[in-house]
Amino acid sequence: MVVKGIDVISADSLVKRFGDFEAVKGIEFSVTGGECFGLLGPNGAGKTSVVKMIYGFSPITSGKLEVFGEDIMDKARDIKAKIGVVPQEDNLDPELSVLDNLLVYAGYFRIKKHTSRQRAMEILEFMDLTEKSDQVVERLSGGLKRRLTIGRALINRPELLILDEPTTGLDPYARHMVWQRLRRLKEAGTTMLLTTHYLEEASQLCDRLIIIHRGEIMEQGTPGELIERHVGKEALVLGADHLRRDSLADGLDELIKARHILGDDLVLFTDHGRALSERIGEAAKNLGISLDYHRLRPTNLEDVFLKLTGETLAG
């Protein structure tokens, strides 16, 4: 069992290079026992490269990477015995049944037959797969396969669970089902490292996160801190004539934390949503600018990301 508050992963000046391409450019972070740590960034940001180094799949180019206080390059087998990995793409054994997938995987950890059967049953129960236990995996839906992949990663009772885009490609129902299970694991004290480009996923699950962009850490903190620091509580989205819309916010700087143009919209970030909304409404009337729409909504991590990079995550 990992003692809370001790570093499970610590990365220092971690670099990964593929030929001339530097995918990870000297990043530094640490993950503490019991927390859920998020790596957030768009596709191609270097998240998967980081993750593959942590579970010993991909050798590090330079820098230092310790997992459970040991160098991953020296002690790969021992470290991997204590990790559960949920890869981005399912790599289940499609010809085998759900139960056999778990039992075969248990074999790679040299778990005794009796124990592995017992654990497999618990996992099937936990992931709500008991009824599917005899089904052949290739006939399962995407959501069920994902649940099995996550369940399989629990067979060795991992001290660290690594989830690389665990819900990409799932429908909303399946996604919520996965989140629920991950939350229960977190409550039970499992340390988790999660990569995602879904900001909602990061907000739902992560205690702390780093935003990675082009192989570098752009920002870090708790989801709440990041939102507070960069965009405030609310976002006012305005649809108006793009030539004249800037004058709407003249003289309201003390209410506005940041502003951003997104497509045809002007987005104003603020901690005083109602007041700002009223003042903008008045300004529009006085200046004779017609507002096509005018909407106040709570801010989210996506806004933070947008403001930091000027890019959307989906791209």
Next chain:
Amino acid sequence: MEKRGNLLRGITTVPDLSWPLVLRVFSRNLKVFRKTWKANIMFNFVEPLLYLWAMGFGLGIYVTQINGLSYIEFLAPALIASSAMFSTTYEMTYGSFTRMGYQKTFHGMVATPVSMDDVVMGEILYGTFKGVLYGMVFFLVVALFGLVKSPWALLIPVPLALMVMIFAILSLIWTSIAPNYDSFGYFFTLFISPMFLFAGVFFPVENLPSGIRFLPWLTPLYHAVEVIRPMVLGRVTWSVLADLAWLVTFAAVTVRIPLVMVKNRLIQ
């Protein structure tokens, strides 16, 4: 040249093997095989049977004798070897490529204490097992035809295992650089089929033009046939030891290569 250097990077290092885990990889494949063997066995087994029929009984009528043997007596023991060769080669090309690429089975395994060397060694073991199994099933057919003349034949698994291990190694080397499934066609057309035709299965290699008579000697199939045929017919001489030595040496010298080549392909 630099590229070739990369393909073989690590060739001089000691492989990171844990034999209990190699066996887990092997038994994983065996478990899948148990689910699919019925569909597979036709593919690998019926074909040599057809050869035995067409060549042995059909063509054989026109061939009076080869080295004092009827044609079917000459042919049948060699088909044991070639049928084993084909089953291993199919498994270690199409089969391994599917596990390595499309199914990402190897990736799943190495996220556990299993190392990539364990995975590839497990594949070699499995390819070897499968070749021996198919060879021995064909041996039973040959026995049913009344063509087995000697208890020496019970030792056939030894040369078979050595030979198919070599085919597992060679096939995995090709698989490690194969860009797609189509490329296996070249492997079969350029290497496997010529071996099948010219390495002493259908006619004695002495009948080859003198300039290329040495070529069969370079192939594992030739040496296996040279051991298996006398074992089936009860004509074992000391020369089989030389052929066995050739097989052992070839396997020992090449076994490290697919381990590094698959690793270098997958792990970057």
